Amino acid sequence: MLMRSIVFSLLLAFAGSPALAAEWPEFRGPDGQGHSSAKNLPLEWSETENVAWKTELPGRGWSSPVIAGDQIWLTYAVTDPISEEDKQKKLTTNTGNQPLEVVGTVRMHAVCVDRNSGKIVRDMEILVEDDPQWTHALNTFASPTPVLSDDGLLYCHFGAHGTACVDTKTMRVKWTNRETKVLHENGPGSSPVLYQDKLIFHCDGSDEQYIVALDAHTGKIAWKTDRTGQMHSNPQLRKAYGTPIVLPIDGRATVISPAANWLYGYDPLTGQELWKTSYGVLGFSIVCRPVYGQGQVYLSTTFNQPELLAIKVDDASVEPSITWRTKKGAPQMPSLLLVDKDLFMVNDKGVATCLDAATGEVHWTERLGGNFSSSPLYADGRIYVSNREGETFVLAPGQEFKLLATNQLDGAIMASPAVVGEAIYLRTEHALYRLEKKATD
Numbered sequence: 001m002l003m004r005s006i007v008f009s010l011l012l013a014f015a016g017s018p019a020l021a022a023e024w025p026e027f028r029g030p031d032g033q034g035h036s037s038a039k040n041l042p043l044e045w046s047e048t049e050n051v052a053w054k055t056e057l058p059g060r061g062w063s064s065p066v067i068a069g070d071q072i073w074l075t076y077a078v079t080d081p082i083s084e085e086d087k088q089k090k091l092t093t094n095t096g097n098q099p100l101e102v103v104g105t106v107r108m109h110a111v112c113v114d115r116n117s118g119k120i121v122r123d124m125e126i127l128v129e130d131d132p133q134w135t136h137a138l139n140t141f142a143s144p145t146p147v148l149s150d151d152g153l154l155y156c157h158f159g160a161h162g163t164a165c166v167d168t169k170t171m172r173v174k175w176t177n178r179e180t181k182v183l184h185e186n187g188p189g190s191s192p193v194l195y196q197d198k199l200i201f202h203c204d205g206s207d208e209q210y211i212v213a214l215d216a217h218t219g220k221i222a223w224k225t226d227r228t229g230q231m232h233s234n235p236q237l238r239k240a241y242g243t244p245i246v247l248p249i250d251g252r253a254t255v256i257s258p259a260a261n262w263l264y265g266y267d268p269l270t271g272q273e274l275w276k277t278s279y280g281v282l283g284f285s286i287v288c289r290p291v292y293g294q295g296q297v298y299l300s301t302t303f304n305q306p307e308l309l310a311i312k313v314d315d316a317s318v319e320p321s322i323t324w325r326t327k328k329g330a331p332q333m334p335s336l337l338l339v340d341k342d343l344f345m346v347n348d349k350g351v352a353t354c355l356d357a358a359t360g361e362v363h364w365t366e367r368l369g370g371n372f373s374s375s376p377l378y379a380d381g382r383i384y385v386s387n388r389e390g391e392t393f394v395l396a397p398g399q400e401f402k403l404l405a406t407n408q409l410d411g412a413i414m415a416s417p418a419v420v421g422e423a424i425y426l427r428t429e430h431a432l433y434r435l436e437k438k439a440t441d
Contacts, residue, residue, distance in 0.1 A: 022068035024418040024425075027145035027191040028375060032245045033291045034337050036379035036419040043382070043394055044405045045435045052423065052434040053118030059109060061142030062373075062414040063191075065425045065432060068148050071121075071168055072113040072418075072425060074432065075156050077141035079132075080104035090134065098186060099137040106132040106141050108158050110166055113432060115420070122171045126156060126164045127178075133160060135187025138373070138414075144243075145191040145416075147199070149216065155199050159188020163199070165219060175219035183207045189241030189287060195253065195268040198222055204240035204259050211244070211257055211264070213271060223271030229262035229278065237282065242299075243289040250316035256292070258299050260284040263311060263320070277320040281307055289335045289375070291343075294357055296323060298336050298343060306330035308345070310360060324360035329353035335375035335416075337383065339397045346372050346385050354399065363399040375416040379424075386413035390428060409433065 028034045042050040059076035066073050082090075082104040090102055108127040113120055135141060146156045153174065154166040160181050165174040182205025192201040198213040209227040214220065231238045242258035246268050249256075254274060255266040261283045265274040285303035292298070295314030300306045308330040313320045331347040338344075343357040350370045354363040370387030377384040378397065382404060386392040390409045396402035411428035418425040423436040 022148035023420040024067040025148040026066060027064055027243055028289060028416060034375055034377050038379050038419045040422045041380040041424055042435050042437050045407045047410060050435055050437055052436050055113055055118040055432045056430060057432055060140045062140050063142050064145040064415045065418045065427055066146055066148045067418055067420050070115045072115050073110060073146060073154050075110050075142040075146055077106050077108045079106050100134045101137050102134045105130050108142060110156050118434060126173050127158060127162045127176060129161045133184055139187035144188050147192050147194045149194055155192055157192045157201055159184055177214055177219040179221060180212055185239055191243040193244050193246055195246045198268055200244055200255060200268060206235035206239050209238055209259060225271040225273060227259050228273060229276055237284040239284060240286040242286040245290055247292050249313055252316060256290050256297055258286050258290055275319060277311060279309060280322060287333045288331060291336045291338045293338045300330045303332050306332050326360050329365055333373045337376040337378055339378050344376060344383060346376060348372050350387060364401040366401045368393050373414045377417050379419050384417060388412040388414060
């Protein structure tokens with residue numbers, strides 16, 4: 001537990017985290033790694049048990065909730081239908097072989113929910129795209145999680161369809177940026193990260209691959225850095241959907257950035273490439289956000305045949321190197337979870353694994369069941385992880401498998417949870433829930 005606390009403190013000090021004002025400011029929480037210091041959280045729930053409120057949400061989106069004060073923010077999109085003729089015209093530029101959703105005009109929204117009552121207090125249309133790209137059938141046009149700053153600004157990112165800044169005090173759009181265009185092939189997936197006055201995100205399409213930072217005050221491009229690693233000849237194997245994380249590496253703030261085939265390190269203020277290291281295998285369509293501990297970055301490499309890598313990055317004078325790797329149980333979409341010296345993961349088919357983070361030795365492997373996309377949470381001394389069948393499994397951390405509870409809600413769970421106070425905020429495909437223990441007499 002001490003190691004995790006030290007890492008968390010360093011993240012706040014070096015990354016200038018917005019967590020000082022927002023209790024749950026970004027994808028996977030204050031440290032970006034799925035940890036919460038919350039206590040007295042519910043162990044069990046259902047549609048009728050330990051639900052403080054349930055709010056039906058409009059539209060469609062897989063973004064996770066972000067929370068500051070009494071405000072909970074999420075994004076969603078609504079789409080218009082498209083004719084079969086126009087659909088086929090649009091798909092002539094697609095070279096992949098995936099189940100796709102092709103639509104007409106897309107309207108992208110930010111919605112604010114009152115944390116106490118669950119009532120929707122503001123629903124804002126912030127961007128409109130008349131000629132949107134297609135998305136994978138599992139994806140949405142509002143999958144990236146927004147970021148909250150310490151001065152009340154909300155940054156909503158919709159991939160190639162644009163980025164917008166909302167003032168959460170006035171409930172007005174402050175700026176928009178539509179310049180960062182790439183061909184996603186499967187829709188937007190990467191969430192942004194905020195470092196000081198830079199909003200940083202990935203643009204890894206089949207046509208172009210780069211990382212970019214917008215000036216958080218104006219929305220103008222502050223820096224843009226092309227990926228320099230050698231790419232595969234097939235454009236479909238150049239894209240990626242991972243989310244960066246800013247970490248203190250050997251005393252220097254570094255953007256840890258997983259792209260196709262390469263892990264990069266960048267200076268967050270200038271975009272200067274500090275280093276890159278090859279995965280040593282074909283790695284594309286990466287979704288998982290890296291986690292960090294014991295001087296190593298942990299990530300999963302590719303969509304078709306994922307491989308889990310541990311990469312040593314703690315010495316800036318030495319090029320990062322892979323210390324161990326394994327294919328067994330590696331996830332395609334869910335991110336990893338590091339708890340002390342144990343690395344926990346659940347793959348897309350519901351197989352959970354706990355490994356020794358230093359060596360990769362497997363402590364246990366168990367099948368939970370269902371299909372998984374959301375990332376696990378560590379809070380109140382427990383691991384929470386949800387599947388697309390609406391189940392949330394609660395596990396005890398440690399080197400022995402212990403299932404503490406299985407909880408069922410209506411609707412698929414694709415978004416990762418948020419935690420504030422003594423409540424878990426969980427988004428399903430149709431609703432947002434506040435889950436907490438009911439007061440006893």
